[in-house]
Amino acid sequence: xxxxxxxxxxxxxxxxxxxxxxxxxxxxELGRVAVFSSYPLPATRSSKGFTLIELVVVIIIIVVLMGVxxxxxxxxxxxxxxxxxxxxxxxxxxxxxxxxxxxMTRGKAGDVVVLARDNPMNWLxxxxxxxxxxxxxxxxxxxxxxxxxxDLKSRELIYVIHNRDHFKPGSDGKxxxxxxxxxxxxxxxxxxxxxxxxxxxxxxxxxxEPYVWF
Numbered sequence: 001x002x003x004x005x006x007x008x009x010x011x012x013x014x015x016x017x018x019x020x021x022x023x024x025x026x027x028x029e030l031g032r033v034a035v036f037s038s039y040p041l042p043a044t045r046s047s048k049g050f051t052l053i054e055l056v057v058v059i060i061i062i063v064v065l066m067g068v069x070x071x072x073x074x075x076x077x078x079x080x081x082x083x084x085x086x087x088x089x090x091x092x093x094x095x096x097x098x099x100x101x102x103x104m105t106r107g108k109a110g111d112v113v114v115l116a117r118d119n120p121m122n123w124l125x126x127x128x129x130x131x132x133x134x135x136x137x138x139x140x141x142x143x144x145x146x147x148x149x150x151d152l153k154s155r156e157l158i159y160v161i162h163n164r165d166h167f168k169p170g171s172d173g174k175x176x177x178x179x180x181x182x183x184x185x186x187x188x189x190x191x192x193x194x195x196x197x198x199x200x201x202x203x204x205x206x207x208x209e210p211y212v213w214f
Contacts, residue, residue, distance in 0.1 A: 078163035081146065082213050085159050088128055088148070089179065092157075093205045095123035096181065100203045109200055116181040119150045120157050120205060140174050156180045156208060168212040178208040 050058075096115075103111045119134065121127050132143040137153040146162035157179045161167050164175050182205075185198035 074163065074165065078165055078167075079214065081161070081163050085177070088159075089205060092120045092123065092179075096120065096203055096205050099123055112183060112200055112203060116183055116203065117155045118181075120179070120181070121148070121150065140176055145175070151178070154178070154180075157205075161213075166214045170209050170211060177211050177213075179205055180208055182206050 099115055100112065103109065103115065121131055128148055130147045132147040132149045134150045134152050135142050136151070138149055138151060138158070140160050143149050143160055145160045147160055149158050149160070150156070151158055158176050159179075160176045167175065169175055170177075181203055183200060184202045184204065186201045187194065187198050188196055
């Protein structure tokens with residue numbers, strides 16, 4: 001026969017010993033869980049995430065790095081513009097020397113005066129894409145910056161600078177560089193020609209006044 005044990009909570013309802021022990025054990029275990037859960041777990045750093053101060057510091061660092069990168073980008077962009085302009089001047093200077101050689105070969109030294117007043121862009125087989133054309137006494141606002149133009153009044157070739165953070169304007173205070181054809185005359189080194197007038201010895205495309213760019 002199976003022994004019966006009275007449940008003190010519910011009198012009159014018999015329970016087997018095994019069932020009572022199981023119930024009491026469960027009650028004890030549930031009590032342990034309740035006690036354990038009443039104490040909060042220590043929060044780890046990963047569960048908290050970023051604090052407000054950490055987020056502000058990260059944003060400041062990102063802004064500083066972006067500012068430095070943007071400044072260097074503008075620097076190299078302006079440097080590339082200067083190199084491109086000087087490349088055009090070098091090509092025009094080579095074309096000028098070729099024109100001068102043809103004139104001297106024909107024995108027409110007087111044509112050099114006409115050459116010195118000509119538009120240098122006419123010497124190229126293909127004009128530059130950023131050449132805006134001919135203007136009479138223009139201002140820097142006459143064309144978009146980064147373009148070439150020819151001044152019909154002064155007979156000078158002009159480049160209007162686009163990136164000018166490191167450019168120092170000349171005496172006119174304008175953001176451009178003006179070029180003209182300079183003729184060179186030298187006296188003969190021969191003793192018999194020391195009293196002769198200077199002779200034409202060459203031409204050169206050069207700035208009207210020295211410029212400071214970087």
